[in-house]
Amino acid sequence: MDGPPHDVPEADALTRPYWEAAARGRLLVRRCGACGRAHHYPREFCPHCWGEEVTWEEASGRATLYTWSAVHHNDLPPFTGRVPYLAAVVDLAEGPRMMTELVDCPAGTARAGMPLEVAFRDGIPVFRSGPGGGEPGPGALGSTAR
Structure with missing residues (x-):
């Protein structure tokens, strides 16, 4: 890049x-x-x-999925190498709403209200399915996770 x-x-x-x-x-x-x-x-x-x-x-790192959109085309770096990805808006357990990316979420499994937990990719908070919402993953994401 x-x-x-x-x-x-x-x-x-x-x-x-x-x-x-x-x-x-x-x-x-x-x-x-x-x-x-x-x-x-x-x-x-x-x-x-x-x-x-x-x-x-x-923050606790817990959230619920408010809405999301699958992005299949994005010409801006560094997103070009990440497509497709899920752009998301989550409701943090503490109350605020946050724009982020949903990761480790197989196509078609995202649903409004699903529990999420924070993960970090290269120092950027992203979210993935949390307890009760599918397969929660361990710890932080590595820099190669997309």
Whole structure:
């Protein structure tokens, strides 16, 4: 691949803890001290009450599948080498909704509401079938998993 990956934003002072935790296999969300609600993607303020008392919290890694789409054609690197893949939106157990990729999910087995668990591919959180949702896999994904 030429140049930097296009599927990972450049970390800044706010998002650096998120990406550093992901590189270590931990998923973080932000939680508001004023209203108590969690949110994702990382922001300096709460999108629910506009409170500025937001802190990092480790997420459980559990989620449910909200929706997904099979992508069969994508000309943008690094996605070209990954097609077909399942682009997904998941509901984290902590409440926020997150865009991600569904991995280790055989064609035709994805279903709305299925339990998922986080896995990490090259420091990027992705999700796969979790307990009660099929074959949960062990640990983190290697860099060659697609």
